[in-house]
Amino acid sequence: MSAPHFARIPNPAPVPEARRAEIVANPGFGRYFTDHMVTIRWKQGEGWHDPAVVPYGPLTLDPASMVLHYGQEIFEGLKAYQQPDGSVASFRPEANAARFRSSAVRLGMAPLPDDLFLASLSELIDVDRAWMPPAGGEESMYLRPFMIATEVGLGVRPASEYLYALIASPAGAYFPGGVRPVDVWLCTDYTRAAIGGTGAAKCGGNYAASLLPQAQAAEHGCAQVAYLDAAERKWVEEMGGMNLFYVFGSGDGPVEVVTPELSGSILPGITRDSLLVLAKELGCQVTERKISAQEWLEGAADGRISEVFACGTAAVITPVGRVKHNDGEVTVADGEPGPVTTRLRNLLTAIQRGGAPDTHSWMRTL
Ligand code: PLP
Ligand code: COI
Numbered sequence: 001m002s003a004p005h006f007a008r009i010p011n012p013a014p015v016p017e018a019r020r021a022e023i024v025a026n027p028g029f030g031r032y033f034t035d036h037m038v039t040i041r042w043k044q045g046e047g048w049h050d051p052a053v054v055p056y057g058p059l060t061l062d063p064a065s066m067v068l069h070y071g072q073e074i075f076e077g078l079k080a081y082q083q084p085d086g087s088v089a090s091f092r093p094e095a096n097a098a099r100f101r102s103s104a105v106r107l108g109m110a111p112l113p114d115d116l117f118l119a120s121l122s123e124l125i126d127v128d129r130a131w132m133p134p135a136g137g138e139e140s141m142y143l144r145p146f147m148i149a150t151e152v153g154l155g156v157r158p159a160s161e162y163l164y165a166l167i168a169s170p171a172g173a174y175f176p177g178g179v180r181p182v183d184v185w186l187c188t189d190y191t192r193a194a195i196g197g198t199g200a201a202k203c204g205g206n207y208a209a210s211l212l213p214q215a216q217a218a219e220h221g222c223a224q225v226a227y228l229d230a231a232e233r234k235w236v237e238e239m240g241g242m243n244l245f246y247v248f249g250s251g252d253g254p255v256e257v258v259t260p261e262l263s264g265s266i267l268p269g270i271t272r273d274s275l276l277v278l279a280k281e282l283g284c285q286v287t288e289r290k291i292s293a294q295e296w297l298e299g300a301a302d303g304r305i306s307e308v309f310a311c312g313t314a315a316v317i318t319p320v321g322r323v324k325h326n327d328g329e330v331t332v333a334d335g336e337p338g339p340v341t342t343r344l345r346n347l348l349t350a351i352q353r354g355g356a357p358d359t360h361s362w363m364r365t366l
Contacts, residue, residue, distance in 0.1 A: 004051050006038070008052070017130075024131060029174045030171065033167050036124060037166060043160065059163070072109060072158070074103040075146035076096045077143070077312075080121070080140060080141040080168075084354050088365070097117040100117060101114070104147065106201040125141070139171060180319075181319040184223070185224070185325070186296075187213045187225045190227075191237075192237060192238070193230065193237070194231070194265055197230075199237070199266060207240070210225065227239070229263060235263070241315070242310035242311055242312035243267070243269040245258070245272075245308070250307075250333075250338070255283075255284045257276075257286045258288075259276065260288070269312055296323065300333075307340050316348070319332075319336075351363070
């Protein structure tokens with residue numbers, strides 16, 4: 001489909017302006033949604049059809065829709081930022097479009113063409129622009145594209161019908177503590193993904209499997225789970241919804257920024273990829289390699305590791321204060337946000353909010 005045309009059905013009962021203002025001023029994360037959503041359908045033999053912007057509201061699904069039984073579902077997460085000149089731009093949405101396609105392929109679903117993915121973002125921002133949090137703050141508009149198998153039937157095979165939808169949610173900090181350091185639970189009872197599995201795809205099933213370990217982490221007072229590889233239970237992979245970075249060295253000496261190499265079972269984060277570029281520009285040596293849980297715990301304890309942080313669209317860059325595990329806990333440095341974490345966070349958020357030059361053409365006006 002070239003130059004997609006979206007039908008528009010305005011919401012006859014939008015959220016009243018005063019209530020909207022209240023929500024946008026204090027949105028939290030993922031709790032409130034704008035007045036509209038985008039839907040596009042796919043059917044075997046017909047392809048993608050009927051792109052539309054419709055009132056936000058419940059989806060009607062047959063109880064035998066395949067997604068409800070076999071979990072054929074994928075999603076994305078990206079943000080749109082109000083720019084100082086009044087325009088709205090998002091950060092590397094082409095990369096989300098490409099990851100959405102590769103997730104679709106892994107889940108045996110119809111890949112959505114990038115032009116439809118990108119056009120859906122522009123359409124929704126256009127109708128719900130009044131919901132955009134203002135420039136200059138921590139808030140942004142979180143965009144959640146997703147796709148489900150809507151064919152009716154209980155046979156286990158790729159569906160012949162899909163629904164793509166896009167919803168939008170004004171968003172503040174993902175963690176209730178804002179950008180304060182979080183504690184992380186190093187999980188040895190469960191793994192997130194194995195080689196050959198779906199770890200590199202952004203599918204709901206990965207997150208369903210993470211909920212029990214996440215509850216376990218919460219029992220230990222931790223905000224997130226750090227997973228180890230499934231084969232050796234030795235190498236750090238990532239967290240339930242973020243990638244991990246380690247800073248070796250500090251002060252006047254050389255600084256090396258290390259992140260686990262893409263193992264095939266790690267989600268290739270767009271923030272991760274961007275920070276590898278920015279850290280190099282800030283003069284750090286950057287390395288993608290295996291890092292063991294033992295190296296993390298020992299390095300944090302003996303000071304070789306000076307900073308640890310998590311990164312992702314929702315979490316942006318969040319410092320890790322402590323790592324807890326079955327046999328104890330280690331505080332990273334003094335438990336406060338370190339200088340490399342802070343510089344990277346400031347640079348990334350300045351680029352996203354139009355406060356620093358976009359030298360890599362990462363921002364796309366919606
Ligand atoms: N890892 C997982 C499991 C995630 O859910 C996310 C969030 O999308 C990330 C990493 C970070 O990816 P990105 O930086 O593209 O948001
Ligand atoms: C994101 O950062 O967009 C995520 O998907 C992480 C989590 C909210 C699922």
